[in-house]
Amino acid sequence: xxxxxxxxxxxxxxxxxxxxxxxxxxxxxxxxxxxxxxxxxxxxxxxxxxxxxxxxxxxxxxxxxxxxxxxxxxxxxxxxxxxxxxxxxxxxxxxxxxxxxx
Amino acid sequence: xxxxxxxxxxxxxxxxxxxxxxxxxxxxxxxxxxxxxxxxxxxxxxxxxxxxxxxxxxxxxxxxxxxxxxxxxxxxxxxxxxxxxxxxxxxxxxxxxxxxxxxxxxxxxxxxxxxxxxxxxxxxxxxxxxxxxxxxxxxxxxxxxxxxxxxxxxxxxxxxxxxxxxxxxxxxxxxxxxxxxxx
Numbered sequence: 001x002x003x004x005x006x007x008x009x010x011x012x013x014x015x016x017x018x019x020x021x022x023x024x025x026x027x028x029x030x031x032x033x034x035x036x037x038x039x040x041x042x043x044x045x046x047x048x049x050x051x052x053x054x055x056x057x058x059x060x061x062x063x064x065x066x067x068x069x070x071x072x073x074x075x076x077x078x079x080x081x082x083x084x085x086x087x088x089x090x091x092x093x094x095x096x097x098x099x100x101x102x
Numbered sequence: 103x104x105x106x107x108x109x110x111x112x113x114x115x116x117x118x119x120x121x122x123x124x125x126x127x128x129x130x131x132x133x134x135x136x137x138x139x140x141x142x143x144x145x146x147x148x149x150x151x152x153x154x155x156x157x158x159x160x161x162x163x164x165x166x167x168x169x170x171x172x173x174x175x176x177x178x179x180x181x182x183x184x185x186x187x188x189x190x191x192x193x194x195x196x197x198x199x200x201x202x203x204x205x206x207x208x209x210x211x212x213x214x215x216x217x218x219x220x221x222x223x224x225x226x227x228x229x230x231x232x233x234x235x236x237x238x239x240x241x242x243x244x245x246x247x248x249x250x251x252x253x254x255x256x257x258x259x260x261x262x263x264x265x266x267x268x269x270x271x272x273x274x275x276x277x278x279x280x281x282x283x284x285x
Contacts, residue, residue, distance in 0.1 A: 019213040026144065043162075053239040055244065069267075080275035082193060
């Protein structure tokens with residue numbers, strides 16, 4: 001097994017997330033796409049750590065842990081904003097939240 | 103004999119079960135992520151996303167990063183997936199059919215095109231890079247004790263910052279989602 005397989009997997013995962021963000025208008029689906037992209041980034045950290053040949057250097061692992069913590073905070077605030085927007089305009093479509101549109 | 107093979111399994115799961123221990127969760131991860139993106143029903147998409155989180159956690163464990171794998175399972179499968187399901191239930195749209203199939207300005211073709219272009223660029227770099235051709239080095243593991251020492255040592259400032267960030271984010275999320283009594 002080479003590093004290539006894991007990096008290709010991570011690239012495909014990232015592309016899936018990007019496609020979900022750009023093609024869906026439901027805010028929750030956009031959040032799902034963001035989570036997929038964050039997972040791809042974490043997979044990259046772990047893959048590079050595993051293939052570095054120096055596993056006692058824990059930088060990759062620790063970066064992945066911090067990244068998961070930040071992603072959890074992001075998901076909590078994002079979903080709270082979605083709930084707030086739904087309370088204001090009775091919709092979770094990003095196209096409907098266009099009050100600032102000129 | 104069994105003891106010996108069990109020890110190998112714990113020391114280096116990848117070696118014990120062969121490459122399938124990595125490739126099988128990778129395959130599940132790909133299929134579940136594709137389903138999560140393609141499915142129109144929000145609940146189905148969330149369940150597929152949860153399955154992809156589980157596969158990603160198992161993949162981390164198979165690669166030797168047990169702690170990150172278990173954190174992934176606890177935080178994503180246990181908390182984030184639950185949070186998304188809660189948000190879907192709380193924002194249950196009146197026009198369910200419209201909401202589930204609605205697409206943004208770019209549409210599925212635009213989204214797929216953007217995804218393919220990004221994938222092409224990434225894979226192009228990947229297949230020409232010499233670093234990506236590295237083969238698997240010997241067994242690797244990240245012992246929890248060492249991770250703890252690193253977190254309390256070199257990374258203590260980052261740990262405190264993440265703690266403050268999480269506290270602020272959770273308090274902020276609670277304040278945002280709180281019912282406004284005055285209005």
